[in-house]
Amino acid sequence: MSATQPLPVLITGAGPSGLVLALSLVQHGIQVRIIDRDQQFHIGQRGAGIQPRTLEAYNLLGVLPDIVSRGMELRPLRFYKLPGGVEPSKTFNMFPVEEPTPSTPYINTRVLGQAKAEQVLREYLATYGCHVERGTELRSFEQDTEHVVAHLVKRDGGEEVAETVVCHWLVGTDGARGIVRKHLGLTFLGEALAGQIVFGEIIVKGLTRDHWHCWGEFGSKMAILRPTEDDDIYNFIVSGNIDLEKIYEDYDTLVQTLKEISGRQDLIFGEIKSKSNNSPNVRMVNKFSEGRVFVAGDAAHVHSPAGGQGMNSSVQDALNLGWKLALVELGFASEFLLSTYTEERLPVISHMLKETTTLLHATRSAKVNGDVSQGWTRSHDMKMLGVNYRWSSILLDERHPQQTSGKEKPLIDAYGTNTSDGLHAGDRAPDAPGLAVVETGNVGAETTSLFRIFSSTRHTILVLSSDSDQITAVLGLAKKFPPRFVRTVVILPQDSSPLLAASGADVVCIDQGGHGYTGYSAGTEGATVAVVRPDGVVGALVGGATGLETYFRNVFSNVKA
The missing domain is CATH 3.50.50.60 (FAD/NAD(P)-binding domain)
Structure with a gap:
């Protein structure tokens, strides 16, 4: 330049x-x-x-x-009985600890x-x-x-x-x-909300690293020491009806306050790595x-x-x-x-x-x-797995036409607390592992997943179908859009013959585990076409080439299809 x-x-x-x-x-x-x-x-x-x-x-x-x-991993919280500060009163997880699923491998x-x-x-x-x-x-x-x-x-x-x-x-x-x-x-x-806190990182000797260590309550006095990814360095939080300005400014006051609130005079405190004070806005x-x-x-x-x-x-x-x-x-x-x-x-x-x-x-x-x-x-x-954009004007959802019709749109549920009617355009795109890659008419030894296929620079067109005419129509339309920004993936149903693979797709897979068809609510008849945006959001859920063209007309509006 x-x-x-x-x-x-x-x-x-x-x-x-x-x-x-x-x-x-x-x-x-x-x-x-x-x-x-x-x-x-x-x-x-x-x-x-x-x-x-x-x-x-x-x-x-x-x-x-x-x-x-x-x-x-995020450690559980452990609150201690006071005075003493050693005997646990309650141990629990802040966020629910869940087992990964085929659609959500990163769930914790x-x-x-x-x-x-x-x-x-x-x-x-x-x-x-x-x-x-x-x-x-x-x-x-x-x-x-x-x-x-x-x-x-x-x-x-x-x-x-x-x-x-x-x-x-x-x-x-x-x-x-x-x-x-x-x-x-x-x-x-x-x-501006009440409730100033002082927080930072400090070296601590004498604590286990398997929990957050919590003493007291915010309404009076509270101290928290959370293990970090670095040995012996703990994130500290101090709050309550105490002189927080002095605690922030003076090291000895901070250490003495942590010991007094926790009751743990045995703890050995070292260097402060960083510190801040904050009043929530x-x-x-x-x-x-x-x-x-x-x-x-x-x-x-x-x-x-x-x-x-x-x-x-x-x-x-x-x-x-x-x-x-x-x-x-x-x-x-x-x-x-x-x-x-x-x-x-x-x-x-x-x-x-x-x-x-x-x-x-x-x-x-x-x-x-x-x-x-x-x-x-x-x-x-x-x-935040339910965070969605279902109301967006650039989405196309032929399964839920009222969502993107512009008339009587449902109330916005930005965090997706209601998922009873399945996947929508605007939702996060689910993963699907166990996809057997088809090459030259044969199933290779390699398997992949959608999360390995999705790209931060391309729209990924998922064609879930065994209908060769539908697949050919979608792939033909996709070629009208910039290949630099579009990738086509044909996903054949479980137990399909690799000979069904249509030419012209960037990737052809057989959904051996059935996770793709389940995650995208696709049937084995007809076609389900899902477009996954570069931000991992489903941009379109349509039944074929016509809907696909309508969606991309809004996105690639400077490209003549």
Whole structure:
């Protein structure tokens, strides 16, 4: 790119949402600059709880193996009787521990400190030649219908060096105090909630690593020590009717408070690795973009930490925006596609804020002398597997035509608490293992799964059918769309002959375990065609080529089919 050509995308803020967005874009072949005002990378745990839906997002992006290997399972909570602080009073899991299923292989919450998760994302970004520019701050910007002009300042030692960047798109992932949302004039309505906490990481000797260790209650005094992925380093949380400012400012006061609340004078405390204080705010923007500028993550919504939804929601913001922005930047879709970023994410975030606020109130009112678990346990819904976009204008669902007809749409159920009528367009795409790959008319020794096939840069067209005419029609239509962004997968029913395989598909499989046909509610007669978007969401559920063409007409609106 010459000096006179605009940069495609500038991202300001290198937290989880900014890094995920950058990775999504570079995987599409989009040139990105990602800047962060801080001179040093973030440290500490912060958004350490990784929900199953985010594990699926990381799988799409190809980073999941490193996220899993560096992290740990979420440990149970153990509350102790006081005084003494040694005898357990209650031990329980915060989130339900469930067995993986064929449709949901990643079903339990995992833990990895946010700093280490960001490190993983930076490492993968670096393989595309993209590196976070530290000490670089966005000071102001203006935009017109074609470009955004961003004014940056880079701190180099004691000097500030100004730079003007012309870009096609600007994305603010710069946090709740960031400049982008404020400069756009987006509203950030909500409320500040009572209940300050002091938290961070500290070295502790004398505790087991198989539980969260909890003493007291939020209404009076509370201390929590949670094991992290690093030996002897614990995440601490202190709250209650105590001098939290002094606890935050003074190491000796913090250590003495932890010992007094827990009753554990035997514990040996070492170096503080990081610390913060926080009073929960619940706020969200009225829309996620204005013109050629977008916001995501904490720049768009802040919340209570209860439920472990915030970082995970930020990742999903970025994954939703990434593929859409890439298609528009590359000229394959119109800017209308970008309007669905707000349309799809706003109801989800609104629901999330209500749920986490309710959980916060329940947690703060939990009494140790009652059933404390009632205030600390989280439902299956908080794993975010039901988060959906069923109301979106770019979906097509021929099974549930009232959903996308534009008339009498059902009430929005953004977290998918009602799944009684099966899979919809807008739902997460389920996995299906045990797919036997057909090559040159023979079943090979290799088996695969849908989660190994799905791509962060392509729409995956699943054709579940043994009807050769239907398969041929769908594959013929698919060839009219850019092969760079579309992949076709024919899934034949269980016990099918490999000789049924039609030519022209990217992948042909036999559903040996029947999990594909079960997960997508497909019959053995006719055809079920499911289109899975690059963010792992079912974009269309249709019966053949006609419905497929209608769906892609909305997505690839700049491509003549």
